[in-house]
Amino acid sequence: MNRIYRTPLTMAVALGMTLTLATAAAAQAAKPAAKPSAPKSAAAQAAAAAASQIQTALNETYAKFQNLQEGKNADYIPALAKVDSKIFGIVLVTTDGKIYSVGDTTSRVSIQSISKVFTLARVIEDQGPEAIENTIGVDATGMRFNSIVSIEFSQKSLGGPEMNSLVNPGAIATTSMVKGDTRDAVWLNLLDWYSLFAGRPLTVDAEVFKSEAETNQRNQAIGALMYAYGYIKAKPDQATDVYTEQCAVAVNTRDLATMAATLANGGTNPVTGKVVMSAKNVPYVLAVMATAGLYDDTGKWLYHTGLPGKSGVGGGIIAVAPGKFGIAVISPPLDDAGNSVKAQKAIREIVARLNANPYAVQPRSAPAPAPTR
Ligand code: GLN
Numbered sequence: 001m002n003r004i005y006r007t008p009l010t011m012a013v014a015l016g017m018t019l020t021l022a023t024a025a026a027a028q029a030a031k032p033a034a035k036p037s038a039p040k041s042a043a044a045q046a047a048a049a050a051a052s053q054i055q056t057a058l059n060e061t062y063a064k065f066q067n068l069q070e071g072k073n074a075d076y077i078p079a080l081a082k083v084d085s086k087i088f089g090i091v092l093v094t095t096d097g098k099i100y101s102v103g104d105t106t107s108r109v110s111i112q113s114i115s116k117v118f119t120l121a122r123v124i125e126d127q128g129p130e131a132i133e134n135t136i137g138v139d140a141t142g143m144r145f146n147s148i149v150s151i152e153f154s155q156k157s158l159g160g161p162e163m164n165s166l167v168n169p170g171a172i173a174t175t176s177m178v179k180g181d182t183r184d185a186v187w188l189n190l191l192d193w194y195s196l197f198a199g200r201p202l203t204v205d206a207e208v209f210k211s212e213a214e215t216n217q218r219n220q221a222i223g224a225l226m227y228a229y230g231y232i233k234a235k236p237d238q239a240t241d242v243y244t245e246q247c248a249v250a251v252n253t254r255d256l257a258t259m260a261a262t263l264a265n266g267g268t269n270p271v272t273g274k275v276v277m278s279a280k281n282v283p284y285v286l287a288v289m290a291t292a293g294l295y296d297d298t299g300k301w302l303y304h305t306g307l308p309g310k311s312g313v314g315g316g317i318i319a320v321a322p323g324k325f326g327i328a329v330i331s332p333p334l335d336d337a338g339n340s341v342k343a344q345k346a347i348r349e350i351v352a353r354l355n356a357n358p359y360a361v362q363p364r365s366a367p368a369p370a371p372t373r
Helices: 008-014 018-032 037-065 112-126 128-133 151-154 170-174 182-197 205-217 215-230 235-246 251-263 279-292 296-304 339-352
Strands: 089-093 099-103 248-253 309-311 316-321 325-330
Touching: 018 089, 037 089, 037 099, 037 339, 089 182, 089 251, 089 296, 112 128, 112 170, 112 182, 112 235, 112 251, 112 279, 112 316, 128 182, 128 279, 151 215, 170 215, 170 235, 182 235, 182 248, 182 251, 205 235, 205 325, 215 235, 248 251, 251 279, 251 316, 251 325, 279 296, 279 309, 296 339, 309 339, 316 339, 325 339
Parallel strands: none
Antiparallel strands: 089 099, 089 325, 309 316, 316 325
């Protein structure tokens, strides 16, 4: 197992938990030590407390939602209807490269729309954040992920672009911007890139790819319309085809959590230690996730977690706590918006238990009132 334990104390602090404990440990560590082993063990204690708090949060959340029966597998892609709807796994990877998990962390599902995040990252990394902002846009559509009406509303002649790279029309256009002279070159460019985020070579679920390629007439129409309106400059069929293949990349919960943790860690994979993308480009990717990661339910998601997230109809959801951790949950049954029911509930619960919502802060203590004479 590829664990990198950097500074356990930093981890405890970064997680915003056991803060008192960690601060006490830091104060201890700062003192010249009478016995050389004492400060180390205080830091180690703080780290152990943080680690056990994370593992307990995962275990209890898993137990709480394990038997929940709501939602149903996506079936508009026939192969997805056949996926075992009982798969349920949770993995959290800290920016220290520590991996916490519970449940099924090895069964693979198709990445689906979560791929859109990493294709967006590829284009921003190659062409800069303006390339996306000026051509596709970075605004919520407020409509379903495969809405055709949203394309009509986003026409440049109406003051657009009012689209984003995380709904199908914007995602297919983003894939059309990935560099490569041939279809294969574009595809390998993407697959290698995703694999760097996951920290291992990823592959495609051929059955899901075939199943979606045979039934994706709606996405083909979206690609054609995006071409007609000038969002896609060339080869719209190729863009839709590569987009369909990227959605069929097979991932387990650990892959997804490592991908999320790489974004949480400023673009460097905390498990492999490899620099994947430049830190300066990561905030743009996270901003689009916060705006549109759960489609038309992104507001509700942000309201409860405060974290950029992304869902896929394969049943996965990732969320990124910048500087702290990436988390992923897989559970195939979805709600009406196309988001995994259990994954949403589980991540909400864990974020609350770990105080990981960046908008939730304790007020500074008020200044002492001026003395009265
Ligand atoms: N491949 C799926 C589609 O294009 C992805 C959608 C999703 O995960 N929301 O319809």
